[in-house]
Amino acid sequence: MTNKYYEFFCPVKVIAGKAALEHIPYELTGLAAKRPMIITDKGVRAAGLLDPVIAACEESGLEIVSIYDDVPPDSSTTVVRDIAAVYRKEKCDSIIAVGGGSAIDTGKAVNILVSEGGDDIARYTGAGVLKHPLKPFFVVPTTAGTGSEVTSVAVITDEKKGVKLPFTSSFLLPNAAIIDPRMTLTLPPHITAATGMDALTHAVEAFTCMAKNPLSDAYATAAIKKISQSLLAVMDNPKDQDGRLELAQASTMAGIAFSNSMVGLVHSLGHATGAICHLPHGLCMSLYLPYVLEFNLESIRESLGELLLYLEGPEVYSATPASRRAEASISAIRKLRDALHKRCELPRTLKETGKVLETQLEAIARQALDDGSIMFNPREVTLEDALSVLRRAWA
Amino acid sequence: MLLKRLQPMMFQARRNYVELMFQVMGRALQAISDVDEPTREEVRALPEGFLFEMQVMPNGPKLIVEHTGDGKLHFHGDTAPRPVDLSIQFKHMAHAFLVLSFQEKTSVAFANDRMLVDGDVSYAVRMTRVLNRLESFILPKLVAQRAVKEYPADIHLPEKLMSSARIYLKVATQFVETVRA
Incomplete structure (x- = not known):
């Protein structure tokens, strides 16, 4: 049973x-x-x-x-x-x-x-x-x-x-x-990008963390597909009403997913960074997502690999060997961040934000360890683990 | 039919087991805070006089420990001297039994909504780390791996044997003292 x-x-x-x-x-x-x-x-x-x-x-x-x-x-x-x-x-x-x-x-x-x-x-x-x-x-x-x-x-x-x-x-x-x-038609590009990455992170963590379940999985994957297909299109054409609606729906779907399956280390680090360095939440999510996925990789290889279908579409998914799909999913997220950086200079590293000091990393790591969402991260996180993720996200 | 007749006995046995485990865990929490510096380091972040409770809802067995200062914990049995600051509550005896018989990891029980946290979540996260460290010390590695998310890489066999022996000795001593009292 x-x-x-x-x-x-x-x-x-x-x-x-x-x-x-x-x-x-x-x-x-x-x-x-x-x-x-x-x-x-x-x-x-x-x-x-x-x-x-x-x-x-x-x-x-x-x-x-x-x-x-x-x-x-x-x-x-x-x-x-x-x-x-x-x-x-x-x-x-x-x-x-x-x-x-x-x-x-x-x-x-x-x-x-x-x-x-x-x-x-x-x-x-x-x-x-x-x-x-x-x-x-x-x-x-x-x-x-x-x-x-x-x-x-x-x-x-x-x-x-x-x-x-x-x-x-x-x-x-x-x-x-x-x-x-x-209601979202006039959102400035950098907020569109950061909030889109926030929704993407909600969906990815909902799908890969410990409380994932079949119903939240359905919402999470649908949200990821919509964001992958619409975020860059909206960045290129901000008045695209259909694209805006897709992103708004994706955000709601990702919200339904994560409120029923919780989130993990990306949010723990993001909450701590927001509290200490006053960075916007969506930006923090974008900064940490690929590095946390790399840290969790061996615990979430199968589920993360499945996400390639929603991130890159059926052609890329079927052309990628099953054993490489998890890494390809992380690459797809990195590629999306690069594209957003190109369009609105959304920072990809803590250093690029210009608002975080390297000396603050330890304080961020310590605070992240006490964040409630860390309970649902698929891997146990020590202070050294959190610091190593932060160092990778630094530059 | 036979199963139905045995059910009340099974429920009582399960309740007794959970009560016994809370007694052992409460005393072991006090003991590990005596013998393990990393545990004291974790506990020091809690306010002095902080009362932590684990309970089975609605009025089931419970354990209460207090941070008495400098990372030391004191086991109060199942009676709190004042309102508790943090309570982790199992929704049902069956859920407590799953966790305390190591059929379900504590982290999985949280993810499965078996437990509620009443109080500051950051303290609950900290106390969960303390409980995980305790289980990693006092349980054989194979059993501990079923209880915690990841068995700590920094606990090696000699240290584990020494610390667990000291914790069990203190727990046994406390039991004897309780019986004498």
């Missing part, structure tokens, strides 16, 4: 494609919500990305009661408390988060406060604290990378204590994720 066991859960309704935003009023009405609040950041508003969301709602007679557009890149407990106060004052009954990871996490945290009560979000930190469904919550991602629209986690900084508070509950999952190509 097999010893294998897995769990898979994703109740988020995905509303994707042309004119997807126009489905928001109908979907909100279906949840008896009439007074939505939008949570977003100044960049999203300045880019005019709120306009189609508001227009879609107004045309159906649904008034956006309040807009909070001051979510910072690292959202805090104070911001969450302030937004919850506005929500209550304006008698809102639902939340639409429009933006990237920070706006979405903030939306999740605000939903906890306005549904459970109180002003202290720290009371709800940890796993399994929430016991009831929250208010109607929709997410409109404006980047194609984080996958936050389908994850049950939020991270908010407690600025007084200087710590990051994690919140984990299936009740944090939005009722619907609205994937509309208009």
Whole structure:
């Protein structure tokens, strides 16, 4: 009898494609919500990305009661408390988060406060604290990378204590994720590249780490195929709506995959690098992915070899001997990074970022060892192992 | 039919085994923090007075250890002197038995959602490393390889024999002291 066991859960309704935003009023009405609040950041508003969301709602007679557009890149407990106060004052009954990871996490945290009560979000930190469904919550991602629209986690900084508070509950999952190509059409090239690599890393780690399972595998491979086929096309033609939609869908699919099978050492190193050197998350993923795959190679040879089909297509896959497919998959990822570097100078090494000192590598390695995602890496990682990956990624 | 009649006895035996293993592990955690410097190095990162618990949900057997300072751990049995800081909880006795009988590695149990972490995940990762090191010392290599993700390359036979003998001696001494008390 097999010893294998897995769990898979994703109740988020995905509303994707042309004119997807126009489905928001109908979907909100279906949840008896009439007074939505939008949570977003100044960049999203300045880019005019709120306009189609508001227009879609107004045309159906649904008034956006309040807009909070001051979510910072690292959202805090104070911001969450302030937004919850506005929500209550304006008698809102639902939340639409429009933006990237920070706006979405903030939306999740605000939903906890306005549904459970109180002003202290720290009371709800940890796993399994929430016991009831929250208010109607929709997410409109404006980047194609984080996958936050389908994850049950939020991270908010407690600025007084200087710590990051994690919140984990299936009740944090939005009722619907609205994937509309208009929302990512104006993403600058370097953000398109970094977030694309973020989504690719989610999918590759979901497929190669310890909690992989048949359902998340299906989402991961589909995501990898879409990213391989569309990322460079979109870099060459940023107004390619079909390509943008493919990337946005891939990001959501990769999010579903990794939220059900977790990630590994790339994320451990990326989280540590982000905390110490303040590099964007997507860039960190791009920097470490090939080196971590090389480190894990002998433990993931078979699964990594399978990914060649989705990275390079059937011709290359069938022409590559089975024993060389894993290495060829790593080469394909390196080739993609080189192509992105050529198009937008997305750094390929820590040195190229210009923001990391060689003397910081040990601190990054030490912090990575305590990151939760390291538990799911297929190989045990010692300090020396982490350092050797970092040295390879240095230059 | 016979199997159904035997089932309550099997459940009780499984529960007794898990309880016994928690008793041994708790004492062994205290012992390894006495004899192994790398373990103390790991534990030093935890705040002094930090209480760690492993438990079977909902009210099953548990072990509680405290970091008393300088990397030393103290086994509290199954009663915590105050609310614990970190709890690793098996969802069911069957899952605890799988791990404690070395049929499923701790890391695989985490990946399979057999366990929940309540508390700071970074401390849970650290305590898992301590548990892995303990298992690598006190179990024969062939068994330890079934319990940990990778058997540590830096543990060689002479060191393993010496350390495991000292850990077992301390565990036995603690058991005797408990019985006398």
